[in-house]
Amino acid sequence: MDRNKLAEFLRSRRARVTPRDVALPEAGRRRTPGLRRQEVAQLAGMSIDYYIRLEQGRGPHPSRQVLNALARALMLSQDERGHLFNLAGQALETPRIRADVPEAILHLISFLEEVPAYVVDAKYDILAWNPLAGVVMGDLDARSPDDLNVIRWVFRSSDIGGYFEDEERSRFARGSVADLRVAAGRYPDDQGLQALVAELLALSPEFAEIWARHEVAVRRHNTKRLDLPDLGVIDVTCQVLAVPDREDLRLVIYTAEPGSPSHQALRKLRQLTLSS
Template sequence: MNRDELAEFLRARRARVTPAEVGLPGGGRRRTPGLRRQEVAQLAGMSIDYYIRLEQGRGPHPSRQVLGALARALLLTQDERTHLFHLAGQPLDPPRIREDVPASLLHLITFLEEVPAYVVNARGDLRAWNPMADALMGGLSTLPPERLNVIRWVFLSPQIAEHLSDEEKGRFARASVADLRVSAGRYPDDRALQALVAEMLALSPAFAELWAQHDVEIRREQRKQVVHPAVGVIDTICQVMPVPDRDDLRLVLYTTEPGSPSHRALRELRQLTLSS
C-alpha cells in the first residue's frame, strides 16, 4: 500500500468534485475548491476521523468496501477507480512489466505493411515497430535505446516540434502522463518505472506540473495530427489496443480516413519506405 500516493490522490480528486455534483448544498464560503473532508466521509458512510487519516497518509489498510464507497463518493471514472484500488494495495499478486514481445505480435505488425504500428509497454517503452512507424515517427531505428520511450520523447526530444503542433503536443503530453499514472499505481514495484518518473520530475517542469495533478486515464483512441517533412500533414486516428493476456503491452496503430488527403499522404509515405 502506497499511503502517500493514496493520500495525494484522494486530496486531488476531492478538490475536483463540487457539492452540486453530489447533491449537496453549496452555500457558505470554502477555503479550498471541491468537497470538504466531512462531506466525503458523509457520502462514503465512514467517520470523518477515518477519512482524515487516509488523506494524511496514516490510515489503516482500507477494505474493498471502503474503497468502493470512496470511488462512488468522489465520482471516480473506471480508470481512476482501478488506480485507487492499486494504490491501496488491493491486487494480491501485483502484475509485472516484462521485456519480451510475443512472436505472434511481431508477425502482426510486420504484416501491417500500410499501417504504422508499434508495441509499447506500461512504461511507455517502444518494444517493437514496423517500417511505416519508423518512417512516420522520424527514424525510430536511429535512436539510442534510452530515447525509445514515449514520455521522454514528448518532454525531452527537441524533434517533437517538427512532428506535432503545440496544441497537439499539449494534448498528447497530458494523455501520456495520465496513462503513466495508471501504470505507476498498477506496477508499484517496477524499479525502471520509478526511475523514469524520478528522472522526468528532475528534468522536466512540464512533466512535474502534470504529474502533480494526479490525472488518471488509460490511453485509448485519440486523433492526432502529425507533420511529416516529406509528405506534409497527416490527420491520424491513433488506436491504442490492449494485447490479450499481456496487460503490460499495447499495440498502437495509426490509421486515416479512407480516401482522405491524409490517407493518400500515408500511402505516399509507404512508397518512400519501399524506395529507400
C-alpha cells in the first residue's frame, strides 16, 4: 500500500466533485474547489477523523468496504476505482454478478427472450440479467458492480423529488423501503444490507422519513410503466418470484398482455437488441 499516492489521489478526486454533483447544499464560501473532507466522510459513511488520516497518508489499511464507499462518494469511474484499489494494495475484486445465482436460474432468464428478466438479492443488488432487462433497466452492462443497486438509484437520485410527484414511482419507492425493512429483520447479520440502510438513513431524508414509519411488506408483484427510447411508453406487470432453495434471491420478470401494444413493443425491443 502506497499511503502517499493514495492520499494524493483522494485529494485530487475530492477537488473534482462539487456539492451539486452529489445533491449537497452549497451554503457558505469554499476556500478550495470540490467537496469538504467532512462531506466526503459523510457520503462514504465513515468518521471525519478516519478520512482525514487517509488524506494525510497516515491512515490504516482500508478495507474493501471502505474503498467501495469512497469510490461511490467521489463518483469514481470504473478505471479510477480500479486505480484506487491498486493504490490501497488490493486487487480489484471480481464482480459478484452471477456469482450467487444458481445455474438453472441463469439458464431460465436466458431462455426468456421476449421479456426482461433479472435476479436481485435481499438488498436489491442486481446479480444477473438477460439482454432485454439490460436495456430496460438502464444499460446494466455499462455499469460498475457497485452501481447495480435499485434502491440506491432511487434515493440517491438527483431527481428524488420527482419520484414522489408521480404516484407509480412513489408507490415503488415506499414499497421498496417496506420490503427492505423485512429483509433487514430477516438477515440481521448481513453486513452489506445493514450498511446500505445506514448509508441511506444518513444521506437521504426521503428514505429516513419512510423508514421511520416501520412499514413492512414483502414485494410480490406490481404494475410498471416504462418509457423506452424509440418505442414510447409501455405498461408491464412486474412479477417477483422467490428462487427455490435461495430465499435471499428473487427473480423479477416484466410481462405484458399477449398481443397488446406493450407486448409488441417488447418484441420490437428484442429485435433491436439482437441487431445492435
